[in-house]
Amino acid sequence: MEVAELLRDVFWNKGYAATSLDDLVAASQVNRPSLYAAFGSKRDIYLRVLEDMRAWSIEGIEIHLAGDGPLPTALHNFLIASAESTLAGDEGARGCFIVCTAVTEALQDADTRAIAARYVEDVDRVFRERFERSADELKVGVDPTSAAAIASAALQSLAIRARTGSTREDLIRVADATVAVICG
Secondary structure, eight states: OOHHHHHHHHHHHHOTTTOOHHHHHHHHTOOHHHHHHHHOSHHHHHHHHHHHHHHHHHHHHHHHHOSOSOHHHHHHHHHHHHHHHHHOOBTBOOOOHIIIIIHHHHTTOHHHHHHHHHHHHHHHHHHHHHHHHTGGGSOTTOOHHHHHHHHHHHHHHHHHHHHTTOOHHHHHHHHHHHHHHHHO
């Protein structure tokens, strides 16, 4: 595992505020001066990891929704894959890195808020673009922009539910309900 991934995992498990520089040094096995030289301050490390996770997450959503297969299948498969990923973690279900770490910091840190806001905008955009391509598969009365907001809210809900103890079956029910609301 790369050093950046080890650092990410500390923030993911503990959150930004509870993570100390000693935690980052211990996880990375890089001494403090070298860690500072390579990554900067704790905040610099967090912002780098946060931006990397934003880009990685958006790319993953784009890949899942890129195909021309039936919308209900693509949306369902993506939400199930997302549910599975939110349940993963070496110390338990971690949810989504951005939803479960950045939201708390966004109030105090404009840079964190900007990255988190960009993530939400990008998620909405990717869903909306897919729903526009498959508008004829949306439930009657559901437009692509509204469907994108619902799908985005469901995705964020999966992360929160996983982090707070929901089971895989609970998350699948949310995924199924989301597809039913959007596609009928």
